[in-house]
Amino acid sequence: MNDLIEELKKTMKREISGPSWVVDELFKPLTEAKSIDEWHEDYGDALWWTFPIQESPYCGSPLDEDWPGYHTHWTPIVIPAAPAPKEGE
Template structure:
């Protein structure tokens, strides 16, 4: 699957199937900044959802979702430091926490 952030060219130009760019769309600094932060957050979410090998886990990652491939059962939630950590898992994804709003 292609990463959505690969559709970003440079800092602010992008192409989608039926996208028509608006002239002067990024002349406003606030608009550009908000767009850039959205692309950055999208990249972080894509990185979070990419399975990583168990060898890449570090205790700073904390509890994660642990998988075996092909996926045939729900993931184990925890860390390799747990006493009941399964020995058959091979990959993990980090937990994505919701953004707090006021």
């Protein structure tokens, strides 16, 4: 996934007329892990990480009954758009 994001960023930087740092700023919310201190229950479920990354993320929130308690950072869960209908459907 990160490789795809990096390729998309490169393409966007080539195509925009403004400064390239704008593209980096657009992707920060998706790619930068935030501290647990920045999470609030209004964000809902998230992907939870420890660093260095050695396992898959925990999906949920610190309010869950099965919260492991050792994750220190989170990233939002990106909900994809529905795929476009195939031609003829």
